[in-house]
Amino acid sequence: MKFFTMMCVCIFMVCRLQAQTDMDAIMLNKNVLCVGGMYSHNSWKNYWEGTYKRDNENLGTVSTQMMGVMGNYGITSKLNVLFNLPYVQTKATNGTLKGLKGVQDLGLSVKYKIHTFPVGQKGKLAAFAIGNFSFPLTNYVADFLPMSIGLHSKNLTFRGMLDYQLGKFFTTASGYYTLRSNIKIDRTSYYDTEMHLTNEVDMPNVAGFNARAGYRSRTWIAEAVLDNMNTLGGFDIRKNDMPFPSNKMNATMAGASFKYSFAKALRGLELTAGAKYTVAGRNVGQATIVNGGVFYLMDFSKKHATYEN
């Protein structure tokens, strides 16, 4: 059973949970449900203040832990729906700033496998379209970076994806665009590059890509991952200033992820693990992320064919 690892997209310190299934080529078959829990640990000591890389002894190492529940259901083998809901907790090792914690944003996705094209004798190319909507479930604090647990915007993401498979080797590439709603903060004015006498913040939209390649079989997935996000607008953190939700947060992360699917008696059980490192960034922490998850597949169909590549 191949499916489901998890990743978190890190924005400064703030993590948005995203099902890897939003950016992988694996579809559940009709009437198959997969649910599970995941944990991720994100930490950074250095960060980019604009393009200037520095550390901050008043923060030390900032960490974000995330526990989430996720689910994926096959309406048909070509149309899957997904959800994820994270609980997030932040902490800094130095300084006095208090970490925050709470339930963050509920994410809902629709994943549609548009078409599969045969390529040559053995290869095949599949095209996907994915839509994701996420919104905050609680009135958590956005304007206390880097200790905030999220940015509190509503996000609508469109992703186009191509997957090429040749035997047990694959490569997947996707690009996305995220529309973000304005947010409201607790103060009635703020300065970005000019003064704003309002509690409303215009959150610039975000775009990026994801590329992954590796080995994919019934039992194992082992893949290298490159993940990129760019904020389309926003402003740089000024020298020695605090970060702000509408900063220009860019990040490119590289890493690997694995999944093992049990067979026989433990059929349906899946374990995932992954790690990523920020190789380039702007107004974000240079995060290292490790994550792991446990998932279980339940087949409500008669056929017991739970997945399709």
Next chain:
Amino acid sequence: MQLMKTDLTYKLLMVTVLTALVYWSCSKDLNDRSDSYPALTPASIDLDAGTWKPVLLTAADEFAVAAPVATTTPAYIAELNEIKGLQRNLSDNDKKIIKYWSAGAVLRWNEILRELVAKYNLPPYQNPDNTYPAPSAANPFAYPYFPFANPPYAARAYAYVSAAQYDALVATWHYKKLYNRAAPYKVDSLVKALVPRSDLPSYPSEDAAVAGAAIEMLKLLFPGEVAYIQQKADEQERYRIMAGANVRSEIEAGEALGKLVAQKFTARGRADRAGQAIGNPDIWKKFETDTEAKGEVCWFSLESPKRPPMLPLFSKVKGFLCDSMDIINMRPAPPPSTSSQQFKEETEEVLYYSQHATRDRIRIVHFWADGAGTYGPPGHWDAIAADEFVKEHYSEVRWARNYALINMALMDAAITCWDAKYFYFNPRPSQSDPNIKTLTGVPNFPSYTSGHSTFSAAAATVLTHLLPDRGSKFNDMATEASMSRLYGAIHYRSDCTMGLESGRKVGERAVLRAQTDGAE
């Protein structure tokens, strides 16, 4: 094959429709309060404001303003033609400029000043050897940029600009009444009034007097922004001409008068001891030894690397309402001894708020935080005042007078608070108990008394006097601002209550002035 093609088309169509369905467009426009302020329409033109008591001027006519030429002269008619020429070709941007500035000169310059404070309110980044560089007024463009517009610096800046603008307008009003020159739109019916019509005489221009005072003051206070300030002043003066409210010579006379008046304030500012407020390592050390000699735990910086305390000699700055003896006489009683049971209990109370933050308390903490990168607590109270004053339909001179009262009180509040902070040199809660984690940054100066409490009570006392019909509104806000520092776990309760008390005393000084300045 044909079938497959149709299938693909169908699928692509589905994706497109789906995408269009989920796509919703939401307005990204921000609802900025500043954009919604209406054009100033004074309920009273305060024609006798030339008799109001100025702050530094010895008399309203201390600086002479030549009589204007008659409105029948060719020189004046040429100036009317300039207005008519401009009004024939107003661009959308010109109309925007008219709408912006017509909300009021004093209001807009206060907003500009608040923006500058926010821009410059950043603590300098450390040197490689873990010392901190100090900004230099002589070289404002080199990092760290001059000034570091921290709360005391900002309070002083707001006070000087407001007081200078007020004195400039008292002088302006004196000459307005004396020369009684009607506005261009009254002299010539072909000149359109693109601002609300007024019976106020238009020579010299009040807008230009306010701009002239701002130009002079900000050269001293924000020397890296001279070009920006000049650009704003030019825009404002062009607005008055485009709007048919002033001819160019009225602008020139107003600006010249504003500058002359402001030069009295810049001379005072250069000698008010603010330039020495940063102290030096020997002075910083002496606070420690003095406090230890009293048997008290002394404050140390919670920043890493340790930062020198913020403006420790600001207490010596010459106030507008209180002199140096007043500051000593008004000094609050000592805080609970760091070895006392009360101190222990107050520290435990802070720990409680640190560990039991509710969402609503965090909202209060962040609403009032006004920390780095903001216009500071004095700017926050100016913003609160602006929203109230807009409803009052004040004349420009009354706007200036009320801002001067509030901001002189805020500056003197900073002086009296800084006096207490460095006289007692009391540690912050997180120093007393490292388990105390804070919901906002810990300011880099001693704890007792709370600056926010002192500022807020001072401003609220003045505002309550100016707008008695608002009842306890401002005092309630001040109490909330004060408590926000306890909720944020950066102040003990004593800091807050005693800060409110001394702020109120400073505010009452401003109220005394208000009762006798001839404007009430």
